Each structure stands twice: as C-alpha cells, then as structure tokens.
Amino acid sequence: PKQVRIANIPRGSSFVQLSVLYIASLDVSTGKLQEQEGKTSAGGESATLTAHQIFFVVQSQRNRHHIEEAENLREDILRQSLGLGQASPEILFLHETEEPAGAWTILPILPRIASTLHGKLAWLFFCTEETLVDLKHLVHLLSQYDHRQEWFLGHPLHDEEATIIHHFAFHEGSTSFLYPDFEAGWALSRVLVDRLSKKWDLTSHDLDFTIDLKHEVALYIWDGGKGIKLTAVPQFCTLNETGKGCATAVNTTFPTCGKPVPVEDIFFAVKTCKKFHHDRVPIVWKTWGPQAKNIEFYSDESDPSIPTITLGVRNTERGHCGKMFAILKRMSSHHELQSIPWLVIVDDDTLISVPRLAALLSCYNTKDPIYLGERYGYGLHTGGGYNYITGGGGIVLNREGLRRLLASGCTCSSDDAPDDMILGMCFHSLGITTIHCPLFHQARPEDYAKGYLAHQIPISFHKHWNTQPLRVYCEWLFADDMSSNVCNSRDEL
Helix, strand or coil, X not given: CCCCCECCCCCCCCCCCCCCCCXXXXXXXXXXXXXXXXXXXXXXXXXXXXXXXEEEEECCCCCHHHHHHHHHHHHHHHHXXXXXXXXXXXXXXXXXXXXXXHHCCCHHHHHHHHHHCCCCCCEEEEECCCEEECHHHHHHHHCCECCCCCCEEECXXXXXXXXXXXXXXXXXXXXXXXXXCHHHCEEEEHHHHHHHHHHHHHCCCCCCEECCHHHHHHHXXXXXXXXXXXXXXXCECCCCCCCCCCCEXXXXXXXXXXXXCCHHHEEEEEECCHHHCCCHHHHHHHCCHHHCCEEEEEECCCCCCCCEEECCCCCCCCCEHHHHHHHHHHHHHCCCCCCCCEEEEEECCEEECHHHHHHHHCCCCCCCCCEEECEEEECHHHCCCEXXXXXXXXXXXXXXXXXXXXXXXXXXXXXXXXXXXXXXXHHHHCCCCCEECXXXXXXXXXXXXXXXXXXXXXXXXXCCCCCCHHHHHHHHHCCCCCCCHHHHCCCCC
C-alpha cells in the first residue's frame, strides 16, 4: 500500500525557505555560534556551484519498504533539479553497491566512489531516507565553502559524558568532540574525499566492531588530531525551524504504513535468569509487559509467580546463544505459537513501546524474511564480516525469517557464544538483509546525544544500570493513549 504516516510530532512542510544564510560552528563550551573562515566571496569559483557538482549518497537498505523510501527521496531531488533548470545530480543508493552488507559503513567503499566521480564534481553529500533536502538552498549553502579545501560539514552532536557506545572516548572532555547527525545530512569536499580514499587504500584494517557509525566516521576523519574536525553548519537542520534557513531537515514523523499490526500477532520472548526474577522482571510487568498479549519469560529456574519457562539450557554469564536457539525452536514447534507472525526477543532489562513497534511492523511484508532492530557490524572494514541486530534493543523476526534460519541448520558453536552475533552470521550466510531501525537502542537514553534523540520517537532502550527504568519508560516510551498506573503515579517514579 501507499505509505501513510502518523505523527506524534507535527510535521512541517517538505522544504524550508531560506531567508538568512550564515555559516557557523558551535562553541560547545559557551553554546554560542561562531563565524567560520574559509567561505568564498560572492562571484568566486565556488559561488557558481550547481546541483550537478554534488554527488548524493543515500544510506539506503535492501528491503522493499526502504527502497521505496529511498526512491521517493531520489525523485524529489531530481524534481527539484529540474525546477532549477540545472543538470541532475548523480545519486547513489548504498544498497546497490557490490558489497551491500558493509556499504553502510561508508569508509570501505569511499575509494570506489571516488574513482567514479567526474572531474567537475565538488562535493559528496550523504543522507538517509529520513533526510528532507531543499536542493536550491543546499547548493547555495555549499557554494559558501571553497571545495578546493578540505571540509567536513554537518549538524553537530556531542556527548554529554563519556559513553559505552563510543568506547568511553574523550572521557576527560566528551563535549568537545563533534560528530554529525546523519539524518540531517553531511558533506565532504572533493579534496577531502580524495585524501581519505587514498589513506584507506594504503592502510591495513583490523577486525573490529561498527557500533555508532557517525561517531566513528568523525574519529577517522579527525585522525587523532592529524586530520580535520567537523565544521558545525546550522543550516543542516534536524527540525523544520522557521527563520533558520535550513537546507535540510529530518522527517520527524513516526514510520507507519497503514494500520498497525495487531498486538496479538506479536510474540515477546524475554530472556531472564533466577537472580533477576525479583528486580528486573517486575519492571517489565510495571511498564510494557501488560501491553504484550503474547509474552513468555525464559529462565534457568521455574518460577510460577512470573511465570517462567525453563528450556533445559544452563544459564551462562555471557553469550546466551544456547538459550536463544532454544527459544527460536520453541517458537517454530510449539503449536500455540506457530500461528503468530512476529517474534521479538528482548532482555529482561529491555524497555520497549509495544504500540510503536506494532505501528512500525506495518511497513514490512510478512512474505519477505525480516530481521530487524538496531544494526551493528563486525569485521566489515576488512571486506568481509557481517551485520547483526544487537540484542539489548530487541531483535525482531518474522515467521519466514525464522523458518529459513532454522532450515539452514545454522546454530551455536557453544551455549555461551554471543547470541546476537551468531544470529547475524547465520542471516548473513543466508543472504538475508539486516534491517536497521535507529528507533531501537542498545543503551540508555543517557548514552546518546540529546540532539540525536530530540528528533526521534523511540521504540526501545536497554539497561537498568545507573538509571531509573520506570522514569525512562514514562519519559521516552509511554504514549498518552496507553493506560499505565506506573506513569500516572508520582509515588512510583
């Protein structure tokens, strides 16, 4: 069906009119905007920039819903270029590259992109399916910078404190390091692209994790102080802010494609163990548990008060792969579960919005194998590796994805192998796309930049450590149309 969207946050117009153009960077210590050097004067070479000199890279995904979203963005950009009377820009979808599994990490395919660029091209502009682009003002904005110099431009994010998702980088001053909000779009000058491409080709790359790409790209470009930092450009906006002169904005409406999936069509499997029966499990029942019509708790010990189900798999301090595959086999074979189209596997300290998840799932065709959540990567910079859905934010499978997984015979190397990574390896070997949704979160709200969460309607968060889970749920995941005693009681919070 044609995509329909519902908004918890009001959506502005498609394009934001540019009234006053200025280039600035954010001084994090003062919160003030400061003028940048390096702008070209009117009439300079860069002032004649055209849309054809911008190469667009859309961080698209190989799934019919996401391809449709990317196609809509491309058609909109091409329509705008026609209206400007300019030659159309080239637009690359990352899922169409020769290595779609690792293309989303960008750096490994940068040399290949650079080798195809025509001589007059001045900028690479990266965006997501959710980026709203005003092409006229984007061209005007980029023309203010001399593309013959190295520029790394974007909407600035910074950490309030050192965070686990960034490996506690800059623990002595995390607010000083800026990285771009990908949904607002970001740009690299051609000169910088050429240098980074050569550097990548000349450097060996270790097996490593890709967790938060926007931060990792900024670190790579900064290169420990030998490269350049992000230049903060306020016209790369996250919200349609009138009077700010936005060249881009972020579509802040929640993605849905018609009626939400009935909650009865979603089965929630909660992984727990004896030691968390009395602290984590009660939080589930106080928050999202009552919203789930089909929910089971899997533990190493039977507890009828919850109740829990034991699967004959010993508890392990890490990994939990044995328990994961036991859950998957139960979902496949148990007669009461076989008719349920969707499976969601979460930890006992995962907080999730059931209604939002049901709305999101309306965008996916159940005939396709679906493997969905927050995507991480391992070993992708070596030209191999695989993607996986990180378990804490929730792993979503549909019946067809589950059928293909179990039919493949793929299984754990040991009971304590990392369950989410093993699943990723299995789906990668089957050629099934790992679908990323940034509304799932492996960590706590405190671990993400405030500006990043400001334009999201999140589906999940993870971890009770050093936070107040009830307050997190009520502030970030509770919807007004839901009845929740805990969110309506100040005493509980």
